[in-house]
Amino acid sequence: xxxxxxEYLLFLPIVxxxxxxxxxxFRWILLLAAxxxxxxxxxxxxxxxxxxxxxxxYLSGVLMEKYPDKKSKLLLLIFNLCVNLGLLFFFxxxxxxxxxxxxxxxxxxxxxxIPLMNFLLPVGISFYTFQTLSYSIDVYFGRQxxxxxxxxxALYVSFFPQLVAxxxxxxxxxxxxxxxxxxxxxxxxxxxxxxxxYGLFIKMVIADNxxxxxxxxxxxxxxxxxFDILTGIIFYSFQIYSDFYGYSVIAIGxxxxxxxxxxxxxxxxxxxxxxxxxxxxxxxxxxxxxxDYLYYPLGGNRVKKNRWAINILIVFxxxxxxxxxxxxxxxxxxxxxxxxxxxxxxxSTFNLEKEHKPYSLWHILLSIKTFGIxxxxxxxxxxxxxxxxxxxxxxxxxxxxxxxxxxTIPGYVWFWLTIFIVTDILLYNKRFDSWLANIPLVGRWVxxxxxxxxxxxxxxxxxxxxxxxxx
Amino acid sequence: xxxxxxxxxxxxxxxxxxxxFIYNKWFYESDVQKHSDIINLVRDIPNDADxxxxxESSNISFRGDDIDKRPISAFVGDxxxxxxxxxxxxxxxxxxxxxxxxxxxxxxxxxxxxxVTLNLRSFNATWIYSNLxxxxxxxxxxxxxYPPLFNRFLLSFKGYDIKSESExxxxxxxxxxxxxxxxxxxxxxxxxxxxxxxxxxxxxxxxVGNIDYKQTELACxxxxxxxxxxxxxxxxxxxxFNKIIKLAKKRGWNLVFNLxxxxxxxxxxxxxxxxxxxINENANILENYFQNRGVRVVNNLNAVEDEQFIDQDWTTExxxxxxxxxxxxxxxxxxxTWHNDFYVEADFSATYQTDFFNNCDNKxxxxxxxxxxxxxxxxxGKKSSRTGAGNDFSITLEYPLKVxxxxxxxxxxxxxxxxQASSNHNAxxxxxxxxxxxxxxxxxxxxxxxxxxxxxxxxxxxNITIPDSIKQADLIKIYIFNPTREKIYIDDFRVVVExx
Numbered sequence: 001x002x003x004x005x006x007e008y009l010l011f012l013p014i015v016x017x018x019x020x021x022x023x024x025x026f027r028w029i030l031l032l033a034a035x036x037x038x039x040x041x042x043x044x045x046x047x048x049x050x051x052x053x054x055x056x057x058y059l060s061g062v063l064m065e066k067y068p069d070k071k072s073k074l075l076l077l078i079f080n081l082c083v084n085l086g087l088l089f090f091f092x093x094x095x096x097x098x099x100x101x102x103x104x105x106x107x108x109x110x111x112x113x114i115p116l117m118n119f120l121l122p123v124g125i126s127f128y129t130f131q132t133l134s135y136s137i138d139v140y141f142g143r144q145x146x147x148x149x150x151x152x153x154a155l156y157v158s159f160f161p162q163l164v165a166x167x168x169x170x171x172x173x174x175x176x177x178x179x180x181x182x183x184x185x186x187x188x189x190x191x192x193x194x195x196x197x198y199g200l201f202i203k204m205v206i207a208d209n210x211x212x213x214x215x216x217x218x219x220x221x222x223x224x225x226x227f228d229i230l231t232g233i234i235f236y237s238f239q240i241y242s243d244f245y246g247y248s249v250i251a252i253g254x255x256x257x258x259x260x261x262x263x264x265x266x267x268x269x270x271x272x273x274x275x276x277x278x279x280x281x282x283x284x285x286x287x288x289x290x291x292d293y294l295y296y297p298l299g300g301n302r303v304k305k306n307r308w309a310i311n312i313l314i315v316f317x318x319x320x321x322x323x324x325x326x327x328x329x330x331x332x333x334x335x336x337x338x339x340x341x342x343x344x345x346x347x348s349t350f351n352l353e354k355e356h357k358p359y360s361l362w363h364i365l366l367s368i369k370t371f372g373i374x375x376x377x378x379x380x381x382x383x384x385x386x387x388x389x390x391x392x393x394x395x396x397x398x399x400x401x402x403x404x405x406x407x408t409i410p411g412y413v414w415f416w417l418t419i420f421i422v423t424d425i426l427l428y429n430k431r432f433d434s435w436l437a438n439i440p441l442v443g444r445w446v447x448x449x450x451x452x453x454x455x456x457x458x459x460x461x462x463x464x465x466x467x468x469x470x471x
Numbered sequence: 472x473x474x475x476x477x478x479x480x481x482x483x484x485x486x487x488x489x490x491x492f493i494y495n496k497w498f499y500e501s502d503v504q505k506h507s508d509i510i511n512l513v514r515d516i517p518n519d520a521d522x523x524x525x526x527e528s529s530n531i532s533f534r535g536d537d538i539d540k541r542p543i544s545a546f547v548g549d550x551x552x553x554x555x556x557x558x559x560x561x562x563x564x565x566x567x568x569x570x571x572x573x574x575x576x577x578x579x580x581x582x583x584x585x586x587v588t589l590n591l592r593s594f595n596a597t598w599i600y601s602n603l604x605x606x607x608x609x610x611x612x613x614x615x616x617y618p619p620l621f622n623r624f625l626l627s628f629k630g631y632d633i634k635s636e637s638e639x640x641x642x643x644x645x646x647x648x649x650x651x652x653x654x655x656x657x658x659x660x661x662x663x664x665x666x667x668x669x670x671x672x673x674x675x676x677x678x679v680g681n682i683d684y685k686q687t688e689l690a691c692x693x694x695x696x697x698x699x700x701x702x703x704x705x706x707x708x709x710x711x712f713n714k715i716i717k718l719a720k721k722r723g724w725n726l727v728f729n730l731x732x733x734x735x736x737x738x739x740x741x742x743x744x745x746x747x748x749x750i751n752e753n754a755n756i757l758e759n760y761f762q763n764r765g766v767r768v769v770n771n772l773n774a775v776e777d778e779q780f781i782d783q784d785w786t787t788e789x790x791x792x793x794x795x796x797x798x799x800x801x802x803x804x805x806x807x808t809w810h811n812d813f814y815v816e817a818d819f820s821a822t823y824q825t826d827f828f829n830n831c832d833n834k835x836x837x838x839x840x841x842x843x844x845x846x847x848x849x850x851x852g853k854k855s856s857r858t859g860a861g862n863d864f865s866i867t868l869e870y871p872l873k874v875x876x877x878x879x880x881x882x883x884x885x886x887x888x889x890x891q892a893s894s895n896h897n898a899x900x901x902x903x904x905x906x907x908x909x910x911x912x913x914x915x916x917x918x919x920x921x922x923x924x925x926x927x928x929x930x931x932x933x934n935i936t937i938p939d940s941i942k943q944a945d946l947i948k949i950y951i952f953n954p955t956r957e958k959i960y961i962d963d964f965r966v967v968v969e970x971x
Contacts, residue, residue, distance in 0.1 A: 004628060004629070005628055005629045005630075006629065009628060120637070186472045186475055189476075190479075204627060445482055445486065448483075448486065449486045452486060452487070452490060453493070453494075456494070456620060456623050456624050456627055457502075457623060457627075459626075461609070461626055463629060463635075
């Protein structure tokens with residue numbers, strides 16, 4: 001059940017109305033049932049995986065408190081890591097590893113062939129396994145008390161607004177909110193609906209319209225001129241941003257109506273002045289997850305410079321691989337890691353890490369520079385193979401300017417993209433719902449009208465599922 | 472709080488009304504042309520129609536060596552020359568699509584009789600859950616009987632039968648498994664999966680006893696296509712046809728269901744009597760079911776012989792000329808029920824034709840590569856054929872040259888209107904010929920030697936002397952070949968075979 005379908009537009013009000021009608025003590029049952037129903041709409045069988053992840057996370061937490069000696073706790077944590085990462089490996093990486101091993105066997109003429117698995121990647125598996133893992137690691141280190149109520153724990157793992165593509169929430173932040181008794185408030189309703197409206201606009205009007213154009217160019221790049229390729233690359237930057245940002249905003253809005261505040265996953269990342277800041281503003285819940293559960297345990301920046309650089313590279317490479325089982329994701333992550341390190345070195349050597357006033361000329365120039373770098377690196381993220389990415393770069397820099405296929409971009413796509421960019425610039429360090437709340441009623445309703453119009457009349461009509469569902 | 476919410480609901484309603492007005496006035500029609508141009512098939516029907524034939528590709532498919540390549544609907548029209556017969560033809564469509572198209576026929580249209588294609592295969596799981604269903608359903612959303620803005624809302628929020636290829640595959644495979652055969656005699660297979668598995672493993676043997684894999688694959692395909700039994704209570708197609716019956720009653724139309732011919736000869740040869748039993752049983756079920764509901768059903772099931780099926784290695788209802796004429800004749804006999812006074816015996820005796828003309832607008836003129844027809848530009852009427860930028864071949868005359876007496880075919884005169892965006896191309900006028908007794912013939916004449924004007928309609932003439940060596944060609948093809956990215960539009964394409 002996608003957020004941008006009629007099914008969800010019916011599902012959400014039914015859940016919300018029932019949520020506020022029933023007594024507080026039954027609400028977790030409703031939300032858990034709704035979340036499982038939501039997940040089963042993709043494939044019923046994969047619910048089994050969430051249940052395994054939930055039970056392992058729950059039991060290991062409870063048992064860690066029951067057997068607090070270091071050895072038992074460590075064993076339980078290892079068991080938990082094995083099950084959750086094992087699920088992730090099996091469903092996400094098995095075929096990738098097997099394919100590469102088979103290639104290696106071919107080269108070495110070993111005469112072995114690992115059979116490949118034929119199944120679809122369970123939606124959201126990377127998200128809910130990471131959520132379960134963060135809880136278990138926190139319990140292991142004593143930062144979090146084990147949850148005794150299986151129902152609430154199951155709800156924490158599967159809460160439907162953020163189940164399939166985040167934000168990846170921490171137990172300490174989400175669980176108390178799920179347990180709290182929320183009253184229906186007008187402010188939560190209006191703020192939630194504002195976020196959903198904005199999320200639908202950026203997903204359906206921006207991302208889905210750009211997706212068709214980007215897909216066309218990436219399907220036959222040789223048919224297009226360098227300028228068209230450049231257009232496609234830039235459009236992909238906006239497509240992936242609006243696709244994932246749109247999902248996150250709808251998720252936050254949906255939870256907000258029920259009084260649950262999910263963390264912000266994006267803060268105008270394309271206005272970041274450097275790569276480090278970009279990662280503080282892009283997919284924040286994943287960045288902070290890697291920071292807390294990988295970067296810090298590796299020593300963070302409290303180590304020698306060389307070691308720090310290696311830590312950074314590890315984090316980015318792992319982050320790349322988290323996104324997908326393909327060498328292109330690994331290269332994508334590694335490139336970000338290398339650039340992050342280089343930028344830090346250059347900035348500290350030349351003392352360039354100054355604060356710049358928002359919207360100042362320096363801010364704008366640095367943002368354009370960061371956007372340019374990120375846009376080029378996205379080519380690896382979008383390409384199906386390393387060869388495809390290299391071909392895109394070759395065509396970009398050595399194209400003849402001739403086209404075999406005319407690239408037609410409807411005027412309304414440019415119009416709405418401009419509206420989105422302007423809105424995003426205005427939203428620097430602000431959130432759409434609170435920004436909108438400060439606008440007088442008439443202006444607010446004009447904005448609502450414009451967004452409703454764009455969603456109904458100019459939404460992309462092809463079916464492009466959210467990009468991050470595949471991760 | 473309630474007051475506040477009610478006030479906001481009021482504001483929302485006003486907003487929606489304003490958006491609806493703007494959408495209807497300035498956006499709806501262009502959206503319809505972009506996403507639901509299927510409606511033009513209905514809009515093209517004039518108000519003075521007497522008979523409308525609605526069907527899929529079976530109506531318009533032809534074989535290269537057909538002397539008369541016109542569709543079944545045009546042959547039906549030959550039997551009723553004083554009545555206006557039109558067609559609505561949408562490839563891959565079925566009753567679920569017809570019902571919406573028919574509902575869009577304006578109420579002031581004079582049409583008296585509707586002939587609806589009843590395709591047996593459209594009742595099987597592979598067609599019901601076909602990949603083509605998603606784009607077909609999408610193309611209908613904007614023409615549903617709801618307010619335009621609501622239809623656009625349904626389109627934006629995917630409010631139609633939208634499924635991925637793998638989901639569709641799962642659906643029909645599930646159906647293959649769950650539908651158990653119920654025959655009045657002992658049958659060794661429980662369902663189509665078992666039957667198909669058995670055929671794939673046992674195979675069809677050739678004359679020396681080796682497995683003929685091509686024939687085996689075809690036999691398996693026949694099993695998967697025809698190995699089903701229609702359940703009139705649950706098959707969604709039945710419901711679609713029932714809705715058409717209801718609509719016809721409401722609009723006062725005479726209704727004919729044209730049960731198309733299937734290649735039962737091949738089915739018997741490849742698979743055997745069990746499959747034939749199922750095909751006949753299904754045909755009888757449909758015939759009885761709809762006749763009991765007051766519809767005239769024309770049963771063509773076994774009316775077309777194997778040789779007349781164009782696709783010999785797949786299951787389709789694409790007939791060569793004789794097959795199309797047979798179906799048309801049977802349908803016309805049924806139409807006598809209401810139009811007896813207008814019936815004449817059609818003269819199908821013409822053995823050859825020497826003058827061919829295609830203005831891209833006449834639906835009864837069927838040439839090859841008709842998918843290149845576009846409304847982007849036109850010299851006459853509204854349409855032309857676009858070549859280049861992906862369309863290498865223009866509309867193509869295909870004809871069995873051998874049927875024209877030698878004494879009448881010395882020369883071929885070609886005349887067409889042409890519009891090129893630039894002369895940066897190497898497009899050619901091509902004539903090719905094939906035959907059993909000679910090597911394939913090909914001649915290409917560069918257009919840019921004769922045409923220099925751009926963005927302007929220009930007349931192009933050429934005379935080609937017919938070499939003696941190709942006079943007995945089974946098939947000649949004449950077309951513009953443009954493999955470049957430059958677009959060239961062709962209109963009013965005339966080919967005359969002459970004796971000078």
